[in-house]
Amino acid sequence: MKRTIRTMMTLAFLFLFCLGLxxxxxxxxxxxxxxxxxxxxxHTREGISHAKEAVKHLEASFKAGGGDAHAKEAxxxxxxxxxxxxxxxxHAEHGSDxxxxxxx
Numbered sequence: 723m724k725r726t727i728r729t730m731m732t733l734a735f736l737f738l739f740c741l742g743l744x745x746x747x748x749x750x751x752x753x754x755x756x757x758x759x760x761x762x763x764x765h766t767r768e769g770i771s772h773a774k775e776a777v778k779h780l781e782a783s784f785k786a787g788g789g790d791a792h793a794k795e796a797x798x799x800x801x802x803x804x805x806x807x808x809x810x811x812x813h814a815e816h817g818s819d820x821x822x823x824x825x826x
Contacts, residue, residue: 727780731796734776735803759814766811773804 780797 727783727793728796730776730780731793731800734773734800763811763814766807770804770807770811773800777801777804
């Protein structure tokens with residue numbers, strides 16, 4: 723059980739990390755990020771949603787079977803990573819709006 727929880731946490735962290743890379747890459751094209759940033763924002767939102775779902779399942783497994791201190795600490799890190807990803811997403815959305823063409 724502990725090994726399964728640790729494996730799931732590792733996969734969740736890798737998933738969030740991999741989502742952040744394309745978003746950061748798209749934001750580096752400051753000339754006209756447009757659709758690339760919007761697409762990255764969409765995928766990042768989906769990733770955050772999946773990560774939150776994984777955290778819910780892990781919390782349920784903790785309630786059912788306890789879990790050790792390391793796994794609980796990893797769960798807290800996952801929650802923090804989701805929070806930071808949401809903050810980065812908010813900044814990306816703000817930047818995307820700033821670079822969008824003015825609507826008349």
